[in-house]
Amino acid sequence: MRLNHMLDTLDKLESEALSEIESVQSEDTLESWRIAFLGSKGRLKGVMPMLKDVPKEEKPAVGKRLNEVKVSLESAFDARKQSLTSQEHPQSPMDVTEPGVPSRLGRRHIITRTIDEISEVFKRMGFSIAFGPEVEDEYHNFNALNIPEDHPAREPIDNFYMGDDRMLRSQTSTVQIRVMEQTKPPIKVIAVGRVYRPDTHDATHYSMFHQCEGLFVAPKVSMVDLKTTLFQFAKSYFGEEAEVRFRPSFFPFTEPSAEVDMKMKIKGKWQWVEIGGCGLVDPQVFTEVGYDPEKWQGYAFGLGIERIAMLKNGIPDIRLLFENDARFLRQF
Ligand code: DAH
Numbered sequence: 477m478r479l480n481h482m483l484d485t486l487d488k489l490e491s492e493a494l495s496e497i498e499s500v501q502s503e504d505t506l507e508s509w510r511i512a513f514l515g516s517k518g519r520l521k522g523v524m525p526m527l528k529d530v531p532k533e534e535k536p537a538v539g540k541r542l543n544e545v546k547v548s549l550e551s552a553f554d555a556r557k558q559s560l561t562s563q564e565h566p567q568s569p570m571d572v573t574e575p576g577v578p579s580r581l582g583r584r585h586i587i588t589r590t591i592d593e594i595s596e597v598f599k600r601m602g603f604s605i606a607f608g609p610e611v612e613d614e615y616h617n618f619n620a621l622n623i624p625e626d627h628p629a630r631e632p633i634d635n636f637y638m639g640d641d642r643m644l645r646s647q648t649s650t651v652q653i654r655v656m657e658q659t660k661p662p663i664k665v666i667a668v669g670r671v672y673r674p675d676t677h678d679a680t681h682y683s684m685f686h687q688c689e690g691l692f693v694a695p696k697v698s699m700v701d702l703k704t705t706l707f708q709f710a711k712s713y714f715g716e717e718a719e720v721r722f723r724p725s726f727f728p729f730t731e732p733s734a735e736v737d738m739k740m741k742i743k744g745k746w747q748w749v750e751i752g753g754c755g756l757v758d759p760q761v762f763t764e765v766g767y768d769p770e771k772w773q774g775y776a777f778g779l780g781i782e783r784i785a786m787l788k789n790g791i792p793d794i795r796l797l798f799e800n801d802a803r804f805l806r807q808f
Contacts, residue, residue, distance in 0.1 A: 730755025
């Protein structure tokens with residue numbers, strides 16, 4: 477009778493404790509649960525006094541059950557504690573199954589890439605790279621290039637004059653002069669860089685753009701050398717089927733002078749496109765830099781970088797290049 481009563485009490489206590497702990501949601505309530513059931517004045521301890529009324533021979537069985545319930549409540553407590561802490565502080569702060577965040581690699585601007593590619597082609601043909609200042613004087617931008625005082629290219633509305641003798645260079649042909657002033661012939665250089673003209677911005681004009689200037693000076697140089705070089709460039713840059721065509725033209729610093737057209741594939745169709753000017757260096761330019769025009773000949777050319785980049789990559793509007801919209805630039 478006693479025995480049954482005590483075992484019933486233990487069963488009831490265990491099942492109550494286990495069902496209550498199910499709804500425990502915080503460490504605080506878990507602690508209250510521990511005090512209520514396992515504490516020194518808790519319900520399990522409260523059953524102890526009943527043990528003295530249990531007949532001696534039945535004591536081991538009751539004691540065993542008492543111990544079982546204690547262990548069962550303690551392990552329920554441990555398990556709950558564990559699950560609460562892991563909810564609050566997940567074991568790993570990183571979910572390795574979550575899809576990764578792609579890292580955004582930067583890239584060279586399409587104009588920078590075009591410059592690098594064009595420079596590579598000319599370097600393979602034996603040209604070295606020259607640089608000149610973007611803030612120039614009128615002497616290097618005009619006079620030394622045989623451009624007379626009354627030439628329309630000098631018009632104030634077509635140039636960024638700075639009030640003194642200085643200006644933003646309007647062409648990279650200035651670098652021809654700078655190189656020849658500093659170097660004895662023979663010369664074989666290209667100069668790539670920015671030039672500035674106060675043009676109204678539209679699909680094909682911008683107040684800053686890039687040119688690739690070429691200069692070759694040797695004892696004997698002809699239009700054939702010039703055309704061959706540009707032909708080689710066209711083929712390596714625009715493909716084996718590319719062609720070059722010269723149209724007679726005039727530049728004060730070359731004689732004869734020509735406009736350069738290249739035949740390239742645009743949207744699957746081969747088309748002739750003007751990409752720059754060229755010619756044989758005018759003897760007057762050699763005289764100006766102290767080269768003997770009887771001893772030296774040369775060719776020069778100037779190509780528009782934006783034009784080349786836009787044609788090759790199907791870019792319809794020059795302004796897109798300089799708006800710094802990463803969504804646009806990322807495509808190239
Ligand atoms: N400097 C000229 C321009 O900006 C382009 C040019 C034409 C460069 C003929 C040259 C050349 O070297 O020989 O329009």
